[in-house]
Amino acid sequence: MLKGKKIVLGITGSIAAYKSCLIIRELVKRGAEVQVVITPAGKEFITPITLSALTQKPVISEFFSQRDGTWHSHVALGLWADAMLIAPCTAATLGKMATGVADNMLITTYLSMKAPVFIAPAMDLDMYAHPTTQQNLDRLRSFGNHIIEPGTGFLASGLEGKGRMEDPEKIVAVLDDFFEKKDLLGKRIMITAGPTYEKIDPVRFIGNYSSGKMGIALAEECARRGADVTLILGPVQAQITNLRSQISIQKVESCLQMRDAAVEAFPNSDAAILCAAVADFRPAEVAEQKIKRVGDDLDIHLVPNPDIAAQLGQMKREGQVLVGFALETNDEQQNAEKKLAKKNLDFIVLNSLRNEGTCFRSDENQIAIISSSGRVDYEKKLKQQVAADIIDELVVRITN
Numbered sequence: 001m002l003k004g005k006k007i008v009l010g011i012t013g014s015i016a017a018y019k020s021c022l023i024i025r026e027l028v029k030r031g032a033e034v035q036v037v038i039t040p041a042g043k044e045f046i047t048p049i050t051l052s053a054l055t056q057k058p059v060i061s062e063f064f065s066q067r068d069g070t071w072h073s074h075v076a077l078g079l080w081a082d083a084m085l086i087a088p089c090t091a092a093t094l095g096k097m098a099t100g101v102a103d104n105m106l107i108t109t110y111l112s113m114k115a116p117v118f119i120a121p122a123m124d125l126d127m128y129a130h131p132t133t134q135q136n137l138d139r140l141r142s143f144g145n146h147i148i149e150p151g152t153g154f155l156a157s158g159l160e161g162k163g164r165m166e167d168p169e170k171i172v173a174v175l176d177d178f179f180e181k182k183d184l185l186g187k188r189i190m191i192t193a194g195p196t197y198e199k200i201d202p203v204r205f206i207g208n209y210s211s212g213k214m215g216i217a218l219a220e221e222c223a224r225r226g227a228d229v230t231l232i233l234g235p236v237q238a239q240i241t242n243l244r245s246q247i248s249i250q251k252v253e254s255c256l257q258m259r260d261a262a263v264e265a266f267p268n269s270d271a272a273i274l275c276a277a278v279a280d281f282r283p284a285e286v287a288e289q290k291i292k293r294v295g296d297d298l299d300i301h302l303v304p305n306p307d308i309a310a311q312l313g314q315m316k317r318e319g320q321v322l323v324g325f326a327l328e329t330n331d332e333q334q335n336a337e338k339k340l341a342k343k344n345l346d347f348i349v350l351n352s353l354r355n356e357g358t359c360f361r362s363d364e365n366q367i368a369i370i371s372s373s374g375r376v377d378y379e380k381k382l383k384q385q386v387a388a389d390i391i392d393e394l395v396v397r398i399t400n
Contacts, residue, residue, distance in 0.1 A: 001179040002172075003031030008077055008113070010086035010106045011051070012093045013041025014165070016122040020046065022168035023087055024054045030176065035077065036060065037106045039093065063105055074105060078112035083175060086110070087148070088122030088165045091133050097145075098136040118175060120148040122165035148174050177224055183395045185226030190269040191219050192262060192276035192308070194234030196255045200300060201287035210277035212236030214365060217387035218273055219247050225391065230269070232261045234276055255279050255305040266312050271321035271398050273390070274309050275349075281305060313344030321397045323390070324348045336370050346397055347371035349390055369393055 007027055011020045020036075027034050034055045038048065040062075048059035060077075086093065086106070093106070097119075102108045110117065119140060127133055141147055148166050165171075193215020197205040216238050219231045223246035230248045231240075240247055250265075252258045255278050266272055281302035291298070309324050316322050324345040326336040329352070336350045350368040366380040369390070378389055 001176055001181070002027060005032045005082040005175075005179060006080055007032050007034050007175070008081045008084040008109060008115075009034050009036050010084065010089070010093075010110070011036060011038040011042040011046070012086065012088055012090045012106065013039055013044060014088035014090050014122040015045060016088040016165040017042055017045035019165060019168050020087060021050065021054060023085070023171060024051065026168055026172040027175075028054065030172065035081075037077070037109050039104050039106050041090075060105060063108075074108040074112045077109050078114050081113065081115045083115050083118060083178070084110065084113045085118045085120070085171070085175065087118075087120035087168075087171055089119050091121075091123045091127045091130075091136075094119070094121060094133060094136045094140065098139045116144075116146060116178065118146045118148055118171075118178075120165050120171050146174070146178070180224060182226030184222055184391075184398070187227045187270045187398060188230070188268060189222045189227045189394075190230045190232065190262065190265045190272040191215055191222070192232045192234075192258060192272075192274050192278075193219070194236040194238075195277050196234050196258055196279045196305075197253050198255065198279045198282035198305070199286045200283050201289065201291045203290050206279055206282065206302075207235075208277050208279065210234070210236070212238045213363065214383050214386070215273075215275040216240055217383045218275060218390060221384070221387040221391045223247050225395070230265045232258055232265065232276070234258065255282060255308070259306050259308050259311065262308055262312060263315070266315060266320075267317075269320070271323065271394060272312060273323040273394070274312070275325050276308075277327065278308060279305055307343070309339070309343040309345065316344055321346045321394060323394060325351065327351045329354065332368075333370070333375070336368075340370060340372075347393060 009020065009024065011017055024034050035057055036051045036055055036059045038059055038061050043061060048061065051059045096107050097110055100111065102111055121128065137147055148171055194212035195208045195210035197207045199205050212233060219229050220240065222229045229246060230250065232250045232252060235253055250261050252261055258276060258278060282305050284301040284303045312322060322345050324339060324343060326339050326348050328335050328350065332350055332352050336348050339345065340348045348370050350370055351365065363382060364380055365383050365386045366378065367386055368375055368377045
């Protein structure tokens with residue numbers, strides 16, 4: 001989605017400046033036009049000649065290009081660009097940006113920028129963790145800038161690896177995602193994901209093997225397309241890795257908790273995707289203390305859980321879209337069609353445990369989408385790709 005986009009790349013005085021060559025290469029490969037603006041300190045780490053050779057444009061560093069009064073217009077750059085990326089961005093430049101200290105061409109260009117600004121910090125861990133730096137980052141976020149957090153490792157402090165600049169490929173991917181078609185912009189999507197745990201006693205529960213990966217992939221795909229996402233998430237280990245700021249997570253454990261959260265969120269949603277593997281039954285009574293082994297048998301009386309999909313189907317108003325999932329082991333088509341009609345769904349995503357290497361705990365899935373219009377079968381794919389197929393179907397219905 002970067003083809004034809006005009007990107008101002010700001011480079012500051014960091015050892016990571018050499019990685020700007022990789023950033024330029026990725027941007028150009030994806031069809032972007034790149035104009036480099038570099039600070040005087042940045043030129044100590046990488047030469048303008050190298051950068052110019054990659055961009056096929058003269059590098060801008062000073063206000064005046066010649067002694068005859070020819071000057072570079074930071075205002076014109078601010079109007080020309082579709083985005084500004086500052087990578088690497090040192091602690092010193094962060095401070096100047098946060099406080100408006102316009103003492104070089106890069107900062108004046110930033111202050112004149114009409115397009116979105118993306119910032120990839122680069123510094124040692126102590127500098128990054130310092131309250132001043134964190135305060136500057138928070139202030140820049142409040143101005144609407146997009147901070148591309150460096151590193152992914154964590155200590156107890158949550159900051160290990162945070163000093164280094166993020167990998168060039170990931171930085172460019174953030175820009176690519178930003179410019180991707182936003183066909184769900186302004187839409188509110190509710191998604192349920194993961195398993196539910198139904199307590200037997202304080203240490204045991206009835207559950208299933210759902211990892212939540214499919215639901216998380218759907219949440220990230222909706223957010224990538226511009227939606228405001230509410231993710232009602234059962235107990236899982238999987239984590240959201242992309243577009244976290246656009247996804248509101250409500251963590252639940254039991255079916256009753258998930259039902260309550262879904263019933264509350266659904267009326268304000270344009271669509272809901274019910275991807276969670278909800279337990280159909282729960283123990284009628286939950287023991288207050290751990291059940292001891294006495295004798296050879298243990299009888300647990302189960303009672304039915306509420307049917308969340310059916311309840312939301314009854315609540316559905318005109319214009320809302322409701323999507324369900326069906327995980328089947330036999331009579332797949334027949335069972336899915338029954339659920340489609342009974343629960344007032346717009347379409348249902350069919351999974352089959354007969355497809356090896358899919359469904360629970362897997363990174364891949366193979367689905368069929370069934371609606372009143374018929375059935376469409378898809379090949380086995382990564383769950384992120386499956387999510388894109390499902391959301392393509394959702395977009396057609398939510399925008400019509």
